[in-house]
Amino acid sequence: MDEDTIDVLTPAPVRALTTDDTIEILGFASACLKEGSDVVLATLVEIRGGAARALGSHMVVAADGRFCGYVSGGCVEAAVAREALLALVKGCDRIVTFGDGSPFFDIVLPCGGSITIAIHLLKDGRPIEEVLRRIDERRPAGLRYCREWQSLQFVEPPERAGWQGGDFLTNYRPRTRVVISGQTVEASAVARLAAASQFDVLVYENGESGRDTVRQVDAYTAILFLHHDLDREESLLRRVLGSPAFYVGALGSTRTHRKRVERLKELGYGNDDIARIKAPIGIFGPTRDAYSLALSVMADVVACRLAIYG
Known part of the structure; x- marks a missing residue:
């Protein structure tokens, strides 16, 4: 089945929450998983040039097309949600680039650079639940995404979000x-x-x-x-x-x-x-x-x- 056919069969993305608060975004993922929905976690893992969001910024996309979060200033989020829904249909993670040098020539970032998004099928909600629990206790937390194994695990927080070998680490800290x-x-x-x-x-x-x-x-x-x-x-x-x-x-x-x-x-x-x-x-x-x-x-x-x- 080609992507055009898949695109017809997938629901239209619709924003469920207007927020860039990481804990609210992860909370949305947890709620969707508890509802029995398949869920995708999209993470900003590379920035070339300028960008509206920081490394480690998230979007969450549910199988019914609902999504929340931001990985840019709002110019690519619908496209990211579509790619997430395609990943759900195909049953595997994917890495997608938007902006300069991207195959999506019709999507241009106003900053002139490019961003890379890791799209992960969230098979296990326990790492996110642990992050939410730690933040609720006002303790920092971290997640490690392994691209090779397409897995997500809870870790102690790194100093900064970024790649460590073949894994991408994200940190979370309590709100002020x-x-x-x-x-x-x-x-x-x-x-x-x-x-x-x-x-x-x-x-x-x-x-x-x-x-x-x-x-x-x-x-x-x-x-x-x-x-x-x-x-x-x-x-x-x-x-x-x-x-x-x-x-x-x-x-x-x-x-x-x-x-x-x-x-x-x-x-x-x-x-x-x-x-x-x-x-x-x-x-x-x-x-x-x-x-x-x-x-x-x-x-x-x-x-x-x-x-x-x-």
Whole structure:
């Protein structure tokens, strides 16, 4: 049976979810498998030139044509879904290239480069379930795709997604948790923006909630002190300086931060601890309204996470 005939027999691809959140995409795969559907996991495994998505980005395609996820800016996803459905009919994995040098001459990437997608028939859902479980526990996870054996297995997370010999490794990390200490209009604005960005948001209006807060902090946590009174932040700030949080920021002018530094030094904190505090908080400033501050703060948090984890 040729591909034109197969194409007539396969369902038309239709987007089921508009998301590029990896955990939501893997969750869709898990749900489809539990429904009894055959499922394909498509992974961006090579980029030449520019690209809209990072290596390791996923799409998931169900046998009925439903799909979600992105491997580009939206220009090849329907074509990838079609190739995934063809792979299901033929019963084997495939590697497909789009863009410059691709046989799909009618599909052009706006960036001018090309991308390669590994299309894998997901025969065993256990590796994905393990990734979802680890992320739910706020622990990183990884998957190894073996092209030769057309298999997928759970592994400890690599530093970066990419090829390792003949296998492609993908890493997954918990979503950013934002802990906000403050009872101010600025704290409310930052909390709303963080929630809209699908971050895990915890707000503590009382700066004395130290023990409860520290238990929530891990390496994927940003801690934001949005008080107008140094006394309100001091107890909690002292607790989190030794935490694994990737970002600690505090509201206040340069003059206010000098007072903060003096207090911490008097309490015995060293330069390395104090240097963890980003103050004045935010990526640009000064700001004169809560919403501008919220944008500045969240941009700084995202930039810091990307610099550390990619």
